[in-house]
Amino acid sequence: MRQIKFRVNGVMQSIEAADNQTLLDILRERLHLTGTKKGCDEGDCGACTVLLNKQPVNSCLVLAAEVDGCEVITIEGLANEEKNDPIQQAFVDCGAVQCGFCTPGMVMMTHALLEETPNPSEEEIRNFMEGNLCRCTGYVKIVEAVQTAAARRLPEGGGECD
Amino acid sequence: MTNRLEGNEKVTGKAIFAGDIHVEGIVVGKILRSKVAHARIKNIITDRASKLPGVLAVITGKDFPDVYGGRTVRDEQAMVKNKIRYIGEGVAAVAAVDEETAERALELIEIELEELPGVFSAEGGLEDNAPLIHENWQSYWTSVPLTRRDNIDALVTAKKGDIEAGFAASDLIIEDEFILPLIHHAPMEPKATVAYYDSNRKLTVWTGTQSAFSVRRGIARYLQLPLSRVRVVGVRVGGGFGAKTTATIETVAAMLAIKSGRHVKIEMSRQDDFYAANPRNSMKIWVKTGVKKDGRLIARQARILVDSGAYDIFGANTTSQVVTLITGPYKFEHLDIEGTCVYTTKIPCGACRGPGGPEAHFAAETQMDRIARELGIDPFELRRINALEAGDDTVPGQVLTDYGYTNVLNQLEIAMKDHLDNIPLTPGKARGIGIAGCFWGMSGIGSGATIHLNEDGSVTLFIGAVEIGNGVITAMALLVAEELGIPVENVSVISGDTDAGPYEGGAVGSRTTHDLGVPVLNAAREVKKQVLSFASGQLDVDVKELELGDSRIFVKNDRSRMLKLEQVANSRINATGGGPIVVTASSTPFKPDYDKQRVSSHSRASKPFFVFGAQAAAVDVDLVTGKVSVCKVIAAHDVGKAVFPKGVEGQIQGGVAMGLGYALSEEAVFDQGRMINANFLDYRIPTMLDVPEIIPIIIEKPNARVPEDIRGIGEPPAIPTAPAVANAVFDAVGVRINTLPITPERVFMATK
Ligand code: FES
Ligand code: FES
Numbered sequence: 011m012r013q014i015k016f017r018v019n020g021v022m023q024s025i026e027a028a029d030n031q032t033l034l035d036i037l038r039e040r041l042h043l044t045g046t047k048k049g050c051d052e053g054d055c056g057a058c059t060v061l062l063n064k065q066p067v068n069s070c071l072v073l074a075a076e077v078d079g080c081e082v083i084t085i086e087g088l089a090n091e092e093k094n095d096p097i098q099q100a101f102v103d104c105g106a107v108q109c110g111f112c113t114p115g116m117v118m119m120t121h122a123l124l125e126e127t128p129n130p131s132e133e134e135i136r137n138f139m140e141g142n143l144c145r146c147t148g149y150v151k152i153v154e155a156v157q158t159a160a161a162r163r164l165p166e167g168g169g170e171c172d
Numbered sequence: 173m174t175n176r177l178e179g180n181e182k183v184t185g186k187a188i189f190a191g192d193i194h195v196e197g198i199v200v201g202k203i204l205r206s207k208v209a210h211a212r213i214k215n216i217i218t219d220r221a222s223k224l225p226g227v228l229a230v231i232t233g234k235d236f237p238d239v240y241g242g243r244t245v246r247d248e249q250a251m252v253k254n255k256i257r258y259i260g261e262g263v264a265a266v267a268a269v270d271e272e273t274a275e276r277a278l279e280l281i282e283i284e285l286e287e288l289p290g291v292f293s294a295e296g297g298l299e300d301n302a303p304l305i306h307e308n309w310q311s312y313w314t315s316v317p318l319t320r321r322d323n324i325d326a327l328v329t330a331k332k333g334d335i336e337a338g339f340a341a342s343d344l345i346i347e348d349e350f351i352l353p354l355i356h357h358a359p360m361e362p363k364a365t366v367a368y369y370d371s372n373r374k375l376t377v378w379t380g381t382q383s384a385f386s387v388r389r390g391i392a393r394y395l396q397l398p399l400s401r402v403r404v405v406g407v408r409v410g411g412g413f414g415a416k417t418t419a420t421i422e423t424v425a426a427m428l429a430i431k432s433g434r435h436v437k438i439e440m441s442r443q444d445d446f447y448a449a450n451p452r453n454s455m456k457i458w459v460k461t462g463v464k465k466d467g468r469l470i471a472r473q474a475r476i477l478v479d480s481g482a483y484d485i486f487g488a489n490t491t492s493q494v495v496t497l498i499t500g501p502y503k504f505e506h507l508d509i510e511g512t513c514v515y516t517t518k519i520p521c522g523a524c525r526g527p528g529g530p531e532a533h534f535a536a537e538t539q540m541d542r543i544a545r546e547l548g549i550d551p552f553e554l555r556r557i558n559a560l561e562a563g564d565d566t567v568p569g570q571v572l573t574d575y576g577y578t579n580v581l582n583q584l585e586i587a588m589k590d591h592l593d594n595i596p597l598t599p600g601k602a603r604g605i606g607i608a609g610c611f612w613g614m615s616g617i618g619s620g621a622t623i624h625l626n627e628d629g630s631v632t633l634f635i636g637a638v639e640i641g642n643g644v645i646t647a648m649a650l651l652v653a654e655e656l657g658i659p660v661e662n663v664s665v666i667s668g669d670t671d672a673g674p675y676e677g678g679a680v681g682s683r684t685t686h687d688l689g690v691p692v693l694n695a696a697r698e699v700k701k702q703v704l705s706f707a708s709g710q711l712d713v714d715v716k717e718l719e720l721g722d723s724r725i726f727v728k729n730d731r732s733r734m735l736k737l738e739q740v741a742n743s744r745i746n747a748t749g750g751g752p753i754v755v756t757a758s759s760t761p762f763k764p765d766y767d768k769q770r771v772s773s774h775s776r777a778s779k780p781f782f783v784f785g786a787q788a789a790a791v792d793v794d795l796v797t798g799k800v801s802v803c804k805v806i807a808a809h810d811v812g813k814a815v816f817p818k819g820v821e822g823q824i825q826g827g828v829a830m831g832l833g834y835a836l837s838e839e840a841v842f843d844q845g846r847m848i849n850a851n852f853l854d855y856r857i858p859t860m861l862d863v864p865e866i867i868p869i870i871i872e873k874p875n876a877r878v879p880e881d882i883r884g885i886g887e888p889p890a891i892p893t894a895p896a897v898a899n900a901v902f903d904a905v906g907v908r909i910n911t912l913p914i915t916p917e918r919v920f921m922a923t924k
Contacts, residue, residue: 022594033518038192040553042194043185043186044189044191044192044194045184045185045670046185046192047189047360047361047410048439049360049361049410049442050442050444050851050852051441051442052843052853053853054442054851054853055360055852057360057477060511060652066395074578078827080518084185085183085184085185086184086185086186088184089183089184093179094183096565098183098184099183101179101183102176102180102183103173104178105173105175105176105818105819105821105822106642107176107183107469108176108643108822108826109178109183109409109410109411109640110178110179110181110182110183110187110408110410110641111189111360111361111410111411111641111642112360112410113183114185116184117183119623123922135860136860136861137861138304138831140365140859140860140861141859142860143360143852143857143859144360145357145358145359145411145826145829145830145857146360146411146641146826147411147822147825147826147829148821148822148825148826148827148828148863148866148867149825149860150825150863150865151822151825151831153860154862158299163582
C-alpha cells in the first residue's frame with residue numbers, strides 16, 4: 011500500500027492504493043468515476059483511455075504509483091453541467107454513438123488528437139485512434155464526428171454532419 | 173435528422189452500465205471456470221473457501237434446483253452438478269467483500285474430477301465410438317420435434333422435387349466445400365450483472381442484456397421462483413450481437429445474492445467472455461448446384477455440419493436457418509438439404525448477429541459468383557434471373573409476401589457506378605470488386621407498450637425493450653411523436669424493466685422495430701383517438717375535421733381554431749374526473765404457413781417477414797504478402813421504412829464492419845478445446861485502419877405503411893459482406909478462398 015496524491019478533473023485526491031492497483035480500478039472502484047470503461051484490462055481496446063498529464067493512456071496499464079503527483083482528466087472532466095465539450099456534441103450529432111461503451115475512450119482520444127493536430131486528415135485520425143476498438147459503428151461516423159469536432163473547434167467554425 | 177435520445181448520457185460518461193452500479197455493501201461475485209473440457213465431477217470441497225474471512229457465500233451446482241433450461245433444447249443447468257462439458261464452464265462461485273478475497277476463495281475450492289476423453293470437432297462427435305457428451309439426451313425437453321441421437325443435437329432435412337432429375341436436367345454442375353470458423357460477438361462490454369434479494373423475497377437483477385424478459389424467464393426457471401418475484405432491469409448495454417440474450421451469469425449472481433443477503437456484482441473479464449459467451453458456430457458446408465446454360469438455377473444439394481459445442485443454446489435453430497438460407501435469395505425446383513448439429517466438448521455456441529445467415533450466404537453467394545463466371549453471365553444478371561420474389565417459396569415452403577430483391581440489386585448496381593469506378597489503384601496491389609446479396613427472415617415475438625398522456629400534455633412511453641445501442645428508444649419515441657404531433661423530446665421513454673413495461677421479446681432476430689413498433693403505434697393511435705374525440709366535443713366539430721400537430725389539435729380547414737394538447741389533457745381530466753389517458757396495446761406475431769411435408773426437425777420453418785440486401789466490396793490484394801485490404805463497401809438494404817435513419821445507417825455500417833471481421837481476420841483458435849487466442853491482440857476484430865468507408869443505401873418501400881412495412885436491420889448488414897469480399901478477392905487475383913477468414917497466408921498459398 012502506498013499513499014498517492016493526484017489531481018483528477020481538477021480535484022486533488024489523496025488515497026491509499028495497493029502497488030498493483032491500476033489507475034482504471036482506482037478511478038472506477040475508489041473514486042466512482044465509472045465513465046471510464048473496462049473493455050479488456052489488457053491494453054488492447056482503448057475503452058479505458060484517460061489523459062495523464064495531457065497524454066492519452068490506457069488507464070488499465072497505468073499503476074497507482076505512476077500517477078502520484080500527476081494530473082488526470084477523465085470523460086467526466088470534459089463537460090460542465092450546462093454544456094458539452096464540442097467533441098462530445100459532435101459524437102452525438104454525427105450518430106457516432108451506438109451502445110456507447112467505447113465512446114468515453116474515443117472522446118478522450120479525440121481530445122488528445124485535436125490538441126496536437128487541430129485539423130487532422132482522415133488518415134491521421136484513423137492512425138491515431140487505431141487502438142480504440144468499437145464493435146457497433148464500423149467507425150465511419152466516429153471519423154465523421156472527429157472531423158466535425160475539429161472543424162467546430164477551429165476559429166472559422168463550421169462543421170456539420172448530416 | 174434526429175439524434176439518439178440517450179446520446180448525451182453516453183458521451184458524458186454518465187450512462188450506467190451494469191459494471192458501473194455501486195451501492196453501499198455491494199460485494200464481488202466470481203465464478204470458478206473449468207480448466208478441463210470433459211470430466212465427471214466426483215466431489216467439490218468448499219469448506220476452506222467458505223471459512224476464508226470476507227467470504228459471504230460459496231455455491232456449486234448442488235445449490236440449484238435440479239432443472240434444465242434452454243430455448244429449443246433443455247439440456248443445460250444453471251451450474252453443472254455432475255459433469256463438465258467445456259473449458260470455461262462454471263463449476264462453483266463465491267461472493268466476497270472484494271476482488272482479491274474472491275480470487276483467493278476460488279483458489280481454495282478443491283475439485284475432484286474424473287477426466288473423460290474430449291470431442292473437439294463435429295466429425296469427432298459423429299464417430300462410432302465417440303464419447304457420449306449428454307448421457308441422458310433422451311430425457312431432454314425440446315420446443316419442437318427434433319431428430320436427435322447420441323451426440324447429434326439436431327438433424328434437419330429439407331427436400332423438394334427430385335434432386336437427381338434436377339442434376340440430370342442441368343447443363344453445369346458445380347460443387348464446393350466451405351469451412352467457416354467459430355467467431356465471437358466480442359461486444360466491447362464483457363457481460364456484467366448485479367443481483368439483490370430483498371426482505372420481501374423479491375429478486376432484482378440489473379443486467380446488461382438484450383432481453384430483460386428472457387433473462388427473467390431463465391432465472392425464474394433455474395431458481396424455481398414465480399416470475400412475479402423476479403424483476404430484471406436492463407441497464408445500458410455495451411453491445412450484444414446475440415451474446416447477451418439469456419440468463420447466464422445472472423442466475424449465478426442471483427443465487428449468490430440469495431445466499432449472502434447482499435448486492436452481488438459479477439463482471440466477466442474479456443477472457444471469460446471468450447471462454448464462455450455463446451459465439452457463432454463453426455461449420456462445414458458442402459454445396460452442389462445444377463444450373464442451365466441460360467443461368468437458371470435448377471437443383472441444389474447441401475450438407476451442413478455444425479459444431480454446437482457443449483449445449484444446444486441456439487444450435488438447432490442456427491442449423492435450421494442455414495437449411496432455409498442455403499439457397500441464397502434464389503428459387504430452385506429441386507432441393508436436398510441436410511444439416512447436422514453435433515455436440516462437442518467445446519464452448520457452446522449461440523446466436524451471433526444473424527445466426528446461420530453469414531454462413532449460408534458465404535457458401536451460396538461465392539458459388540453464385542463461380543457460376544456467373546463459368547457461364548459468362550453478368551453477376552447481377554444471374555442474380556436477377558433467379559431472384560426470389562413475392563409468390564415464390566423458401567426451402568420450407570413458406571410463400572413469400574415480401575419482395576424487392578431485384579430492386580435492391582438494381583440500386584446497388586447504380587451506386588457502384590458512382591462510388592467504385594474511380595478509386596485510385598495502388599502500385600503492387602491488385603484491385604478486385606465483388607458483389608453478394610442476401611435474404612433474411614426476421615423473428616417474430618409479441619410485445620406490448622403503454623402510453624401515458626400526462627396532465628400537461630407530455631408523454632411517457634413504457635416499453636420492456638432494452639436499449640442496447642440499437643436505437644430502440646429513439647425509434648419508438650419517434651413513432652409516438654409523429655403520431656401525436658409532438659416533438660420527440662416530449663416523449664420520455666421508460667425501458668428495459670420487467671416490472672415497469674409490458675412484455676417485450678428482446679433485441680433479437682432484427683425484430684424490435686417492427687414487433688414493438690406495432691403495439692407502440694397502436695397505443696399512440698388509441699391515445700390520439702381519445703384526444704380527438706374529446707377535442708371534437710370542445711371545439712364542436714366532427715372528429716374527421718381535426719388533426720394533430722405542433723402539440724396542438726387543429727380544425728383542418730380553419731387552423732385558427734385549435735386547442736393545445738396540454739389543454740385537452742387537462743380539461744379532459746377535469747371534465748371526466750378520471751385520470752390522464754393511459755393506453756396499453758400488445759401484438760401477436762405473424763406466423764405464416766409452410767409445407768410440413770418438405771422439412772423435418774426444422775425449428776424455424778416460417779418467419780413473419782423476409783428482408784433483402786446486397787453489397788459490393790472493392791479490395792486491394794497485396795501481390796507480395798497476400799494481404800487483403802478493403803477500399804470501400806456499398807451496402808444496400810431494404811428496410812421498408814426507416815424510422816430512425818441515422819440509427820439505420822449506423823446498423824448498416826456496424827454490420828458490414830462485423831462482416832469484414834468474419835471475412836478477413838476473426839477466428840477462435842482451439843487446442844484440445846482451449847481457445848488459445850482469447851484476447852484482442854490475437855483475436856483481431858476490425859480496427860479503424862481495417863474498416864474503410866461504408867456507404868449505406870437505405871431502400872424504403874414506396875408508400876410504406878407504418879408499422880406494417882417496417883423491417884429490421886440489425887442482422888442483415890453482417891450477412892453478405894464476407895462473400896462480397898471473397899468474390900472481390902477472386903476478381904483481383906483469380907483464386908477462390910473457401911475457408912474463412914481470408915488471411916494473407918491463405919491468399920499467398922493459393923496464389924503461389
Ligand atoms: S480496458 Fe484498458 S485497453 Fe481495454
Ligand atoms: S458504440 Fe458500441 S462499441 Fe462503439
